[in-house]
Amino acid sequence: MNERISVDVEMRQSWRYASGAAMERFCEGLRNKRIEALRCEGCGRRYLPPRPFCGNCHLHLSHWVPVAQEGVLEAWTVVCLPFLDGRTGTVRNGPYGMGLVRLDGADTTLNHYLAETDPSRLAVGLRVRAAWRDDLRGAIDDILHFEVMQ
Template sequence: MYLREGVMEVGSEAKPFTIDSFYEFLAQGKLMGARCRACGRLMVPPRPLCPDCYSDDLEWVELRGEGTVEAYTVIHVAPAKLAEEAPYIVALVRLDEGPVIPGRLRGVEPEHIEVGLRVKLEVEQPRPEGGWPTWPNYYFRPA
């Protein structure tokens, strides 16, 4: 692994700390974050600059994708592209490594969800027929 100026070499390709790289890793089934080497802050999704100490000395870190629901909401009136899936749940999940990330929660009925529920991240690839979304999507399921 080679790290310099905000990129990591993965195979023969350098990966910048961008949202594009985040989704490329998701397509491989990996949840990746950027850790600041100067202060230890872990950022998911990654950023090219630490918001705490402004350092650009970063490293890629693979996360387990497991965590705990800290808050949630049930969406009953959804945007047009998600209307068929309503009602659905969006949760804020504190990953075991520390960061809190939003994500859809599947595999549990709205009346059975509660704060503190243990969940695991899963990755869904883009639809082959070219529908929306056109990028890999992550969501959570009860662990």
């Protein structure tokens, strides 16, 4: 039997997402080291990251509330595989810490990096605090990572 022929295809394409009004305000806040959530007037849940609509109450959200830069580590993992950063095209090698952080003043958690990668120093329930980039640009990674508070 002949050798099977396969064809390699590499697609280079880019997308520009409209972030929406709620995310625009959130990102603008990040540029000023300010974190805000949107509270649902129906169930009282404070959504972070903010979104325009409560999926449980079916209400439009417009009530902004301030959120602290520190909170509780609700879940964590140390990822040991590299990943491709779609925004820069660069590969980030493991290990790196990833957490679900419930900031004081919010009722949902935020996905973000953890500075700590040693599993023995991480635990559910630890207090963590945001560390910021020097060059703020209004994006989720203006927060560099979350650090465990001593």
